[in-house]
Amino acid sequence: MKDRTTGTEKGTIVKKFVTGMKKRVTLSKKRAREVSEEPVENSSAVYIRVRLADLDQASVENHLLAGQQSSGHLYLIEGTFSDIARYAGLTAEWIIRVARLLCEPLGSGRIFTHTTGTTDDWYSPDRTTSWREVVHGDVLLPGIYEFEPVHRIVLSKICERQNRLVTTTGTTPNATTFREQLERRDSRFPIVASHLIPRRLGPGGVTDVVERFTGVTEVTDVDLFDPRIGITLFEAVDHWVDRFQAGFYHITSDTYTVHNFHADYPGLTIFGSDPDPDLNLPSLHGRQVTLSVHAGNHPLPPPGIFNWHYIQCVIKRFGTPQYKNLPDIRYFIHPFRTASDSPDEENSDDFDNNPPMCGAFGCGVG
Incomplete structure (x- = not known):
């Protein structure tokens, strides 16, 4: 470029x-x-969750160690509709991809969402036959999206x-x-x-x-x-x-x-x-x-x-x-x-010594 x-x-x-x-x-x-302490307004929220029953044994044990209930759901993603839509656009394609990357990056698990009620109505209850599968091209809507895996879920780890x-x-x-x-x-x-x-x-x-x-x-x-x-x-x-x-x-x-x-x-x-x-x-x-x-x-x-x-x-x-x-x-x-690390890689807070120079992307991206 x-x-x-x-x-x-x-x-x-x-x-x-x-x-x-x-x-x-x-x-x-x-x-x-x-941000981690601010509650999301449920009426306009978007959630991605999984059933605890679908998690692998290690994930279930970790959930219990964290003081959560042994039944129900684990909520993975939450955000206001407007914030999520900034990245997702008009369709639910982003929801499908993110859910898979969190749970089984190379799998073909399915996403379901409720057709009645609000997020408050469905936050704790299990999904029923009234829920429908989310497919490519569906319009993005506020609500709860539940991932159903092909195999037991091994959650993606977090890098901080x-x-x-x-x-x-x-x-x-x-x-x-x-x-x-x-x-x-x-x-x-x-x-x-x-x-x-x-x-x-x-x-x-x-x-x-x-x-x-x-x-x-x-x-x-x-x-x-x-x-x-x-x-x-x-x-x-x-x-x-x-x-x-x-x-x-x-x-x-x-x-x-x-x-x-x-x-x-x-x-x-x-x-x-x-x-x-x-x-x-x-x-x-x-x-x-x-x-x-x-x-x-x-x-x-x-x-x-x-x-x-x-x-x-x-x-x-x-x-x-x-x-x-x-x-x-x-x-x-x-x-x-x-010492093999060059000074321009993974710099932390040393802005006085090595202030970032403004530019765009490398020429490898156009």
């Missing part, structure tokens, strides 16, 4: 972006705590970003090679090598994601610096992607729509900045991009990798406290950074 912004305009964007970044991070953390990593000794070739491979594949511009699957998950976490979301079994050739789990992005965009506040919704082939999940800053531009009427920059949310290989023999990340990252964004924004508080629902996080 060509960047037609002038140097003066870029300087203005950078100044505004860096000045407000620290304040944003503080507000974001505060807002995240507040740590505030700061501890540096340990290591070697530099891995990160350097990773960046060079991505730059060759996606083209060379002032960009960073962004991990869609964070390295903090460790080899076991990466293997788990690849197997669950791509269907590839016996993953032996994918490591923490494999180009198939990374893309190149301008740093301001990487900042949001790394924090699961911007994700890529798969459309077809290698085409995706970018969704901005930041509750406090829904108007972010493709430069990671607030809207400015004098610059009239395109919005980040809804931006459609197509990935392509510019050079080299490294393939692009498969849609399953983007799907895993996207569902982490959804969980962060719309995941229920019941889901987020389940024991053992989070990936084990490796609380260290090695």
Whole structure:
């Protein structure tokens, strides 16, 4: 994608972006705590739930450990209709996909919703024969959507970003090679090598994601610096992607729509900045991009990798406290950074030393 912004305009964007970044991070953390405590207005809410009877044994035990009832339902996603519609659009396709990514990413489970009553009427009762199956093309409506699996449900784990990593000794070739491979594949511009699957998950976490979301079994050739789990992005965009506040919704082939999940800053531009009427920059949310290989023999990340990252964004924004508080629902996080990490990767709160430079997407996305 060509960047037609002038140097003066870029300087203005950078100044505004860096000045407000620290304040944003503080507000974001505060807002995240507040959102998890704010009840959703049921009359205009959208829920995704599963029956406890459909969960695998480990999930049921975790549910019980969390102090929940042994019968009934586990609510996974909740949001106001207007908030959900921002990502789903007019149809229930988003609901179907999100439910599957949460419960069985490669399965073909079905979604049902009630045809009578309100969310208050059906919040606790089991569904009946009056419920209907939700199919592609159905209109999105407020209400409860229940996922019925083909097999017992193993819930997708949650990845949470740590505030700061501890540096340990290591070697530099891995990160350097990773960046060079991505730059060759996606083209060379002032960009960073962004991990869609964070390295903090460790080899076991990466293997788990690849197997669950791509269907590839016996993953032996994918490591923490494999180009198939990374893309190149301008740093301001990487900042949001790394924090699961911007994700890529798969459309077809290698085409995706970018969704901005930041509750406090829904108007972010493709430069990671607030809207400015004098610059009239395109919005980040809804931006459609197509990935392509510019050079080299490294393939692009498969849609399953983007799907895993996207569902982490959804969980962060719309995941229920019941889901987020389940024991053992989070990936084990490796609380260290090695010397092989380049300074532009997974930076935490060091905005004074390495302020994000404003830009759009890497040339690998158009």
